[in-house]
Amino acid sequence: MTLQTSSIGTPTLPRLLLGTVVDNALVLALVTVFAAFSIATPTFPTLANLQSILVNNFTLLAIVAIAMTFAVSVGGIDLSVGTAVDFASFAFVSLVLAGQPVAIAALAGLGAGAAVGAFNAVLISGIGISPFLATLGTLFIGRSIQQLLTNGGNPVYLPPSGAPEAFRFLGRGAIAGIPVPLVIAAVIVAGATLILTRARFGRVALAIGIQPSVARYSGITARAHVAVAFILVGLIAAVAGLILSATVTVYIPSSGNAFLLNAIGATFIGTTLSRLGRPNIPGTILGVLLLGIVANGLLLTGLNFYWQQVGTGLLIFAVLALSFINRRKATA
Amino acid sequence: MSVDIQLAPVIHFEPGQSGFSSARGVNLAAAALRAGSLIAFVAILVVFSVTAPYFLSVGNIGNVLGQSAISGVLAIGLTIVLIAGGSNVVTGGIDLSLAANMGLSAAVYATIAQLGYGDATAVAAALLTGGLIGVVNAIAVVGAGIVPLLATLAVMNIVAGLELVLTQNTVIPASTPLLTALSSSGLFGIPALAYVLLVFTLIAAAIVQYTPAGLRLYAVGEFPDAARAAGLPVRRLVAGAFIASGLCGGFAGILSVSNLSGSTTGSGEMLLPVVVTALLGSVFSRRLVPTVIGTLLSTLFVGFLVNGFQLLNISSVLVSGVQGLLILLVVSATTLLRRQEA
Numbered sequence: 001m002t003l004q005t006s007s008i009g010t011p012t013l014p015r016l017l018l019g020t021v022v023d024n025a026l027v028l029a030l031v032t033v034f035a036a037f038s039i040a041t042p043t044f045p046t047l048a049n050l051q052s053i054l055v056n057n058f059t060l061l062a063i064v065a066i067a068m069t070f071a072v073s074v075g076g077i078d079l080s081v082g083t084a085v086d087f088a089s090f091a092f093v094s095l096v097l098a099g100q101p102v103a104i105a106a107l108a109g110l111g112a113g114a115a116v117g118a119f120n121a122v123l124i125s126g127i128g129i130s131p132f133l134a135t136l137g138t139l140f141i142g143r144s145i146q147q148l149l150t151n152g153g154n155p156v157y158l159p160p161s162g163a164p165e166a167f168r169f170l171g172r173g174a175i176a177g178i179p180v181p182l183v184i185a186a187v188i189v190a191g192a193t194l195i196l197t198r199a200r201f202g203r204v205a206l207a208i209g210i211q212p213s214v215a216r217y218s219g220i221t222a223r224a225h226v227a228v229a230f231i232l233v234g235l236i237a238a239v240a241g242l243i244l245s246a247t248v249t250v251y252i253p254s255s256g257n258a259f260l261l262n263a264i265g266a267t268f269i270g271t272t273l274s275r276l277g278r279p280n281i282p283g284t285i286l287g288v289l290l291l292g293i294v295a296n297g298l299l300l301t302g303l304n305f306y307w308q309q310v311g312t313g314l315l316i317f318a319v320l321a322l323s324f325i326n327r328r329k330a331t332a
Numbered sequence: 333m334s335v336d337i338q339l340a341p342v343i344h345f346e347p348g349q350s351g352f353s354s355a356r357g358v359n360l361a362a363a364a365l366r367a368g369s370l371i372a373f374v375a376i377l378v379v380f381s382v383t384a385p386y387f388l389s390v391g392n393i394g395n396v397l398g399q400s401a402i403s404g405v406l407a408i409g410l411t412i413v414l415i416a417g418g419s420n421v422v423t424g425g426i427d428l429s430l431a432a433n434m435g436l437s438a439a440v441y442a443t444i445a446q447l448g449y450g451d452a453t454a455v456a457a458a459l460l461t462g463g464l465i466g467v468v469n470a471i472a473v474v475g476a477g478i479v480p481l482l483a484t485l486a487v488m489n490i491v492a493g494l495e496l497v498l499t500q501n502t503v504i505p506a507s508t509p510l511l512t513a514l515s516s517s518g519l520f521g522i523p524a525l526a527y528v529l530l531v532f533t534l535i536a537a538a539i540v541q542y543t544p545a546g547l548r549l550y551a552v553g554e555f556p557d558a559a560r561a562a563g564l565p566v567r568r569l570v571a572g573a574f575i576a577s578g579l580c581g582g583f584a585g586i587l588s589v590s591n592l593s594g595s596t597t598g599s600g601e602m603l604l605p606v607v608v609t610a611l612l613g614s615v616f617s618r619r620l621v622p623t624v625i626g627t628l629l630s631t632l633f634v635g636f637l638v639n640g641f642q643l644l645n646i647s648s649v650l651v652s653g654v655q656g657l658l659i660l661l662v663v664s665a666t667t668l669l670r671r672q673e674a
Contacts, residue, residue: 079604127664136608137660144653152649261428261485268482306500309493317486321476 025323026273026286033290033315037297044300057292059181060240064259065266065284066192067236072267073196073279074229075209076124076131080116081263083142084234085256088113088241090149093156093251102166110238116142117234121227131230139257146253156251163249171246181243188236193281205229206278265316266291273323290319370616373633380640387643394522400635401529402587403606406430407627408536409580410610414622415540416573417480418553425553425570427577428484429465430584431606432491435599437461437585439498442506442595451510459582465491466578470571492600505594514590525587529628532583537624549573550621605652608659609634615662 038045064081071078088109095105116138123134147153158167173180196202208222240259245251269290270283294315298308381388410427417425441458445451465487472483518524540546551559552569560566589595612634613627614620638651 123660123664128667129660129663130667133611133659133663136604136611137656137663139604140608140652140656140659142656144649144651144656147649148653261488265482265485268479272479272482304497306493306496309496310490311493313486313489313491313493317472317483317490320478320482320486321472324477 025326026270026283029319030286030290033293037293041300044297053292053296054182055179057296058288059185060244061259061262061266062185062285062288063188063240064237065263065288066188066281067233068263068267069279069281069284070229071131071233072271073205073209074226077135078120078131078230078233079135079260080120080138080142081233081237082256082260083139084113084116084237085241085244085259086142086146086254087116088238089245089251090146090156092242093158093245096164096167097156097158102164106242109242110235113234113238113241114231117231121230124230125223125227143254150253153253158249160249167246171243184239184243188239189281189285196281201225201228210278262291373629376640377636384640384643387640390520390522392639394526396632396635396639397526397529398523400631401525402584402591403602403609404529404628404631405532405580405584405587406434406602406606407609407613407631408533408624409577410606411613411622411624411627412540412573413577414610416549416553416570426480426484427469427574428603429469429488429491430577430581431599431603432488432495433462433465433578433581434584434588434602436491436495437582438588438595439495439504441586441589442504443498445506445508446504451508454508455586458586459579462578462582462585463575465581466575469578470574473574474567474571499595499597501597503594503596506589507593511590514587525591528587533624533628540624608655612659612662
């Protein structure tokens with residue numbers, strides 16, 4: 001950006017302003033939406049409501065979207081994140097129901113999610129199928145497996161009385177007044193940010209995503225990194241599966257797919273509206289917040305439930321359109 | 333100036349060293365895959381017809397054709413976008429709004445029919461709805477420069493929401509002369525929808541495969557830079573593909589009203605199966621590219637599979653698993669083959 005403007009000459013004020021707007025498009029969008037809802041509904045900016053946004057509209061989607069960000073960072077996409085969520089949830093609930101200790105069941109759940117990731121890794125890194133198609137196949141196979149495991153799609157309930165203390169703590173407990181799911185999400189956000197920006201793995205992964213050929217010529221073992229990235233996707237999504245089932249104390253087949261399109265939306269909003277146009281955790285988190293705030297704000301406006309979905313779509317569409325058009329103007 | 337944001341390029345690995353080494357082996361493998369998909373298709377037909385006697389009867393084949401009509405029309409619409417957008421699904425051509433489009437168009441048709449307007453008005457309204465959705469997609473992708481995956485995702489949400497607003501999440505019954513005709517049986521006792529699918533495919537294939545505009549779509553999708561350099565109206569062609577796909581969504585909406593005697597909710601469920609069908613279609617073509625006829629074959633392939641399972645009383649929960657396995661098998665074979673050719 002700076003190189004371009006200096007070669008043209010002294011940047012004019014409007015151009016400078018436009019550049020700033022484009023560079024911070026996502027933050028500006030978030031602030032605008034936030035301000036608009038604060039004016040429209042007095043209950044929106046209250047502490048209680050903001051907390052409810054974080055707990056109800058943010059936590060699970062944020063974790064799944066971070067998983068998706070790893071897939072996008074190596075230049076891929078993962079349509080089977082929901083499958084990893086479901087498999088983890090199924091293993092967790094079934095084992096707790098069978099009387100296994102919660103820790104063991106949780107580990108099995110994480111393992112189940114990672115197994116979905118490993119299956120994708122074999123297809124993508126081993127055989128070389130494009131991530132979109134490979135994970136689409138996994139999604140379909142996963143759906144059948146879940147129906148076979150549950151006699152055609154029956155939910156697995158955990159009676160509230162039968163749920164161990166640790167199980168309930170994971171879903172509804174609090175540490176120092178902060179809900180446990182939120183704490184876990186914060187840890188994952190921090191960890192994922194460190195991995196993508198500070199660790200060698202993250203930088204290599206991004207390099208593969210941006211310029212696969214250059215990464216290859218620099219002696220990077222792309223296959224191994226892509227494989228690890230997709231296993232990470234399954235593992236992180238599995239955490240969301242554990243929290244989901246601990247919160248609602250039930251496993252419902254193929255319910256994880258509800259996160260898929262929003263996770264893709266949040267990740268790509270964060271990617272395209274960030275300054276460098278690369279997948280990044282803060283961008284993804286802002287994307288999730290934008291979706292969450294819009295959903296919650298529209299709910300508070302008392303708009304008809306069906307109009308809310310239209311409103312969400314329109315707002316996201318407007319944000320995308322404006323930022324893409326501005327970006328085009330700024331680089332023209 | 334357009335901005336080429338490389339959101340997610342296809343991951344390229346070193347061309348593989350495994351498998352065939354001679355050019356002859358490559359050709360053999362290519363031929364094997366091309367023939368293989370057709371052989372698999374025929375083999376499945378044979379297996380089913382031996383195990384389920386009713387399977388190969390005219391009535392049953394007609395049924396499968398009729399039941400495949402809606403997904404076939406949608407998949408052909410998606411195929412046009414795939415052709416114009418190129419092979420990379422993430423940055424290239426995809427239309428996620430197609431299934432929601434069908435739902436809204438069906439709701440519009442049923443609502444207008446219920447208000448007492450004639451078939452002509454209802455058909456026009458449904459096609460107009462689908463076409464408008466296509467125009468919005470086209471403006472978003474070509475005008476604003478949003479990546480198709482994101483643009484059509486946002487449009488999908490809006491359209492699905494509008495359908496809910498219009499129907500209040502209920503079934504809108506509809507009964508008109510056209511719907512009665514569409515849901516009746518035609519020549520040889522084969523459902524009218526089967527003929528609709530065949531005629532629609534022929535028209536679409538004629539336009540996409542045998543006109544200059546169709547050829548240009550392929551050029552734009554596969555070599556956008558070369559197409560631009562050659563002076564093709566790249567933006568107009570891509571926009572046209574999205575509008576065509578939108579019209580297909582509207583048309584599928586009309587068919588779905590006739591099939592279900594009204595508009596029903598849950599059209600979004602069709603999205604991923606249609607994506608799979610359209611992507612599978614390219615193995616039924618000689619150069620492994622998306623074609624209209626290839627998509628028809630893959631639609632029928634899936635249709636016969638589901639039908640055979642039903643006749644053999646195999647649990648329907650396996651269907652999506654088999655679809656998933658199929659796409660993985662087909663795509664890994666294609667990938668290995670491409671590696672040989674590279």
